[in-house]
Amino acid sequence: MRIEILRRDRGSDVCYLQVFEYTPEDERETIASMLDHLNGQEELKDIEGNSARKITYKKSCLQKKCGACAMLANGRPALACASKLCDLEEPIRLEPFKKFPVVEDLCVDRSIMKENLRQMKAWFEDEALVSEKRNAVSYESSRCLQCGCCLEVCPNFMIGSSFFGMAGAMPFSRILNEMNKEELKEARKTYNTRVFEGCGKSLSCRDVCPAKIKIGDMLVNSNAIAVWKRYIKD
Amino acid sequence: MVNITGSGLAGLSAAITLARKGIHSNIISVQEAQRAQSIMAEGGINAALNTMGENDDVFKHYEDTLKGGAYLADPNAVEGLAKQAPQIVNELLKLGVPFEMEGKKIIQRNFGGQKNKRTAYVKSSTGKMLMSALIDEARKYEVRGLIKVYDHHKAAEVVIEDGTCKGLIMKDQYTNQFYKLEGPVILASGGLGGFFQGYTTGSSDNTGELSADCFMKGVKMANLEMIQYHPTTIDIIGKRMLVSEAARGEGGRFMTYKDGKEYYFMEEMYPKEKNLVTRDVASRAVTKILNDKECDGNVYLDMRHLDKKVFERKLSDMREEVLDYQGIDIAKQPFKISPGIHYFMGGFYVNEKHETNIENLYAAGECACQYHGANRLGGNSLLGAIYGGKKAAENFTEDLSGKCIELTDQEDADVSPLFSRQLTQILLSGLGIIRNEETIKEAIVKLDELDHDLNPKEHTKLILGKAMLRSALERKESRGAHYREDCPETLEEFHKTTVAAYDKDIDIRFEDIPERRSA
Ligand SMILES: Cc1cc2nc3c(=O)[nH]c(=O)nc-3n(C[C@H](O)[C@H](O)[C@H](O)COP(=O)(O)OP(=O)(O)OC[C@H]3O[C@@H](n4cnc5c(N)ncnc54)[C@H](O)[C@@H]3O)c2cc1C
Ligand code: SF4
Ligand code: SF4
Ligand code: FES
Numbered sequence: 001m002r003i004e005i006l007r008r009d010r011g012s013d014v015c016y017l018q019v020f021e022y023t024p025e026d027e028r029e030t031i032a033s034m035l036d037h038l039n040g041q042e043e044l045k046d047i048e049g050n051s052a053r054k055i056t057y058k059k060s061c062l063q064k065k066c067g068a069c070a071m072l073a074n075g076r077p078a079l080a081c082a083s084k085l086c087d088l089e090e091p092i093r094l095e096p097f098k099k100f101p102v103v104e105d106l107c108v109d110r111s112i113m114k115e116n117l118r119q120m121k122a123w124f125e126d127e128a129l130v131s132e133k134r135n136a137v138s139y140e141s142s143r144c145l146q147c148g149c150c151l152e153v154c155p156n157f158m159i160g161s162s163f164f165g166m167a168g169a170m171p172f173s174r175i176l177n178e179m180n181k182e183e184l185k186e187a188r189k190t191y192n193t194r195v196f197e198g199c200g201k202s203l204s205c206r207d208v209c210p211a212k213i214k215i216g217d218m219l220v221n222s223n224a225i226a227v228w229k230r231y232i233k234d
Numbered sequence: 235m236v237n238i239t240g241s242g243l244a245g246l247s248a249a250i251t252l253a254r255k256g257i258h259s260n261i262i263s264v265q266e267a268q269r270a271q272s273i274m275a276e277g278g279i280n281a282a283l284n285t286m287g288e289n290d291d292v293f294k295h296y297e298d299t300l301k302g303g304a305y306l307a308d309p310n311a312v313e314g315l316a317k318q319a320p321q322i323v324n325e326l327l328k329l330g331v332p333f334e335m336e337g338k339k340i341i342q343r344n345f346g347g348q349k350n351k352r353t354a355y356v357k358s359s360t361g362k363m364l365m366s367a368l369i370d371e372a373r374k375y376e377v378r379g380l381i382k383v384y385d386h387h388k389a390a391e392v393v394i395e396d397g398t399c400k401g402l403i404m405k406d407q408y409t410n411q412f413y414k415l416e417g418p419v420i421l422a423s424g425g426l427g428g429f430f431q432g433y434t435t436g437s438s439d440n441t442g443e444l445s446a447d448c449f450m451k452g453v454k455m456a457n458l459e460m461i462q463y464h465p466t467t468i469d470i471i472g473k474r475m476l477v478s479e480a481a482r483g484e485g486g487r488f489m490t491y492k493d494g495k496e497y498y499f500m501e502e503m504y505p506k507e508k509n510l511v512t513r514d515v516a517s518r519a520v521t522k523i524l525n526d527k528e529c530d531g532n533v534y535l536d537m538r539h540l541d542k543k544v545f546e547r548k549l550s551d552m553r554e555e556v557l558d559y560q561g562i563d564i565a566k567q568p569f570k571i572s573p574g575i576h577y578f579m580g581g582f583y584v585n586e587k588h589e590t591n592i593e594n595l596y597a598a599g600e601c602a603c604q605y606h607g608a609n610r611l612g613g614n615s616l617l618g619a620i621y622g623g624k625k626a627a628e629n630f631t632e633d634l635s636g637k638c639i640e641l642t643d644q645e646d647a648d649v650s651p652l653f654s655r656q657l658t659q660i661l662l663s664g665l666g667i668i669r670n671e672e673t674i675k676e677a678i679v680k681l682d683e684l685d686h687d688l689n690p691k692e693h694t695k696l697i698l699g700k701a702m703l704r705s706a707l708e709r710k711e712s713r714g715a716h717y718r719e720d721c722p723e724t725l726e727e728f729h730k731t732t733v734a735a736y737d738k739d740i741d742i743r744f745e746d747i748p749e750r751r752s753a
Contacts, residue, residue, distance in 0.1 A: 010409075010410070025471065026471075028470065028471050028559070029471055030471070032472070033471040033472045036472055039651065040651040040652075040655075041651075042652060058265065058269075059438055060265060060269040060270075060271075060437045060438055060439050061269070061271070061273070061274055061437055061438075062438065062470075062472055062473045063274070063470075063473070063475055063555070065273060065274055065362065066268060066269040066270075066273055066274070066437070067268055067269065068265060068269045082558075103408045109386075109408065110266075111385065114266065114373075114385075117373060118373055118376065118377050121374075121377070122370055122373060123370045123371060123373050123374035124329070124330065124370070124371075124374075125374075127328040128327075128328060128329055128330030128367075129330075130327050130330055130331070130332060130333070130335070131335065131337070131338055132335040132336060132337055132338070134332070135332035135333075135334075135335060136332075138330060138332035139332045139356060139357065139359075139363065142332065142362065142363050142366035142367070143359065143362060143366075144366075145268060146266065146268045171366065171370065174330060174366070174370075175370070178330040234338075
């Protein structure tokens with residue numbers, strides 16, 4: 001298999017493409033297992049036999065639960081540990097996300113997502129309201145991996161823009177869903193400026209979300225609470 | 235400043251507890267909290283809420299925990315844990331964790347080794363749900379300046395001078411710059427998964443390197459031989475994937491084929507507990523069947539008979555996962571499982587207050603040895619991590635100052651992949667599900683042979699690995715997760731804590747377990 005990786009050295013502005021030849025063990029192999037196999041070799045060599053630096057990428061769970069390993073695979077945002085090599089067209093091209101500053105190789109700095117949630121005040125001052133009725137939405141929105149795939153494809157998101165995208169909206173859906181009336185006043189405003197007003201509702205984000213979060217449903221619920229001012233009665 | 239290494243449940247719980255008292259803390263974590271192993275937990279969290287009309291109570295939780303741990307846990311610590319558990323779950327509810335409910339009542343499920351339905355859960359994503367809620371809560375204090383989070387920073391080593399912890403040295407993994415953070419340290423950096431690379435169900439971030447560094451600097455470790463193999467894992471490339479105990483809790487049955495016929499061996503071997511025997515018992519039984527020539531060499535989990543609603547309501551994530559990674563619909567077909575390493579009962583030797591033997595150094599969560607004795611019950615470690623983080627934080631009553639100092643000529647070596655693989659293979663050979671003196675000794679010899687041309691990080695790791703083997707060697711009995719086929723009995727003389735210490739050489743001793751204070 002021909003694997004092309006867009007690389008960048010730490011602290012450098014220059015990127016370069018490096019090509020590797022790789023034979024998968026079997027059809028279960030993912031991008032992550034391939035990168036680990038390449039990096040696990042005594043000496044890593046590119047397709048021309050030149051020695052190469054180990055490939056930097058982020059990982060943790062290797063089970064598509066933590067969002068660490070998000071990158072572009074053949075131009076599409078994906079989790080490396082959830083992307084089977086056999087499902088990808090050759091040559092497989094791996095690139096870091098383009099909307100975030102690159103740290104090294106496939107590793108980018110996604111701290112903007114945290115910063116935005118801090119700005120949104122995504123927390124409760126008072127007790128959260130939990131009930132059987134509210135739980136489905138809370139569960140769904142709490143599943144967000146903070147992987148950033150949605151931001152990568154969103155036409156309206158940029159670092160520094162007032163629109164925070166779905167990586168902000170999903171965790172915030174739980175907050176809206178469980179917040180008491182008093183606190184909601186400010187949270188509504190936040191949702192309107194940070195999500196509702198900036199979103200073009202094309203839902204490209206939904207198609208790439210690796211957790212398959214029901215983004216549409218979450219937005220409907222949040223809009224009802226924040227924009228149409230409906231209260232959930234337990 | 236209190237410095238906390240790790241942003242899993244233990245780390246977050248410690249930081250939030252401190253922040254609520256107005257005490258500042260730093261969280262140093264190799265990745266964001268969303269990546270911590272705690273998000274992977276599936277099955278649930280234990281607390282005697284008694285919502286299922288079974289007359290459950292705190293004492294039964296206490297008893298089950300001690301018994302499950304084959305009486306190696308500190309009874310006073312376990313009592314504290316069981317007593318606080320209902321309050322902890324109620325606090326989680328206030329933070330908005332969407333526990334499975336009927337109206338406003340939390341529903342609880344069965345888990346191995348428990349008399350009653352005592353496990354609160356959210357589908358098969360309990361850890362993720364708990365973490366999402368704690369992350370939101372921690373954010374509040376972050377914005378207020380009470381918690382400072384150093385993501386993408388690795389705690390490279392602790393600074394210990396004259397038996398007191400003076401802080402830690404961390405490395406910014408984005409810039410490779412080192413810093414020293416002054417002040418006391420709460421270790422919450424997770425279990426020792428990195429010693430068994432590729433064979434555990436957990437996160438690759440839990441390298442155990444910080445634990446190894448601490449051990450070499452004189453921090454004592456306990457019960458290192460107690461490694462929990464989970465009976466139901468699936469081998470996916472590069473790691474083991476857990477099939478949560480909820481599968482059995484909801485009625486899943488172990489099965490193999492004997493003479494071409496379905497054989498539900500666990501129900502025959504253990505007619506009382508059947509498929510809900512504790513993990514150690516289940517793992518040994520599965521290993522036996524895997525090696526039994528009369529069976530087909532595989533063990534399966536059979537869930538075909540379960541109600542459709544159970545899959546929808548409680549096991550939807552699990553069903554999808556197995557379909558993804560094994561191509562099997564668990565509602566329609568039995569699927570292959572085998573035991574994999576899942577939890578480390580052993581770790582830093584701490585007392586009830588989560589103090590280590592070094593002043594100003596505390597440990598909580600899976601990196602510490604507390605509550606679980608020789609075998610952890612499912613659902614008790616999420617609880618133990620949250621409670622442990624709290625207890626560790628309770629040692630602080632006033633806000634402390636502490637600087638962050640940039641370091642210039644600090645160095646840090648990487649553990650090579652080859653060394654990691656070798657270490658893993660050796661440790662697996664000595665610390666398998668079924669052990670004996672000979673294989674443990676062989677493994678120690680192999681480790682000694684490996685001990686040349688290593689960089690300091692690798693050497694440190696090797697020493698802690700050897701301490702695990704030595705602990706398993708010295709415990710000449712079988713208890714909980716530690717099964718010695720050459721000494722299959724449980725012996726009163728080993729009703730003690732295995733304590734490993736390092737001072738130029740490894741020293742293993744058996745220390746008394748504290749007496750229970752109240753009755
Ligand atoms: C698949 C799976 C399912 C589970 N299911 C359950 C369950 O249903 N119920 C239950 O009770 N338990 C369960 N457990 C166990 C439970 O999840 C863990 O024991 C618990 O979450 C541990 O929490 P922790 O805070 O100690 O550590 P972790 O959550 O492992 O966090 C460790 C933290 O330390 C960081 N770290 C590591 N090294 C360093 C370093 N050198 N410097 C800085 N940071 C560092 C990591 O990045 C991470 O943030 C499960 C475990 C797994 C793997
Ligand atoms: S719907 Fe469109 S604009 Fe809105 S977050 Fe998704 S991709 Fe962005
Ligand atoms: S909404 Fe989906 S794509 Fe966006 S950060 Fe969350 S999990 Fe990732
Ligand atoms: S490593 Fe966790 S999602 Fe890929």
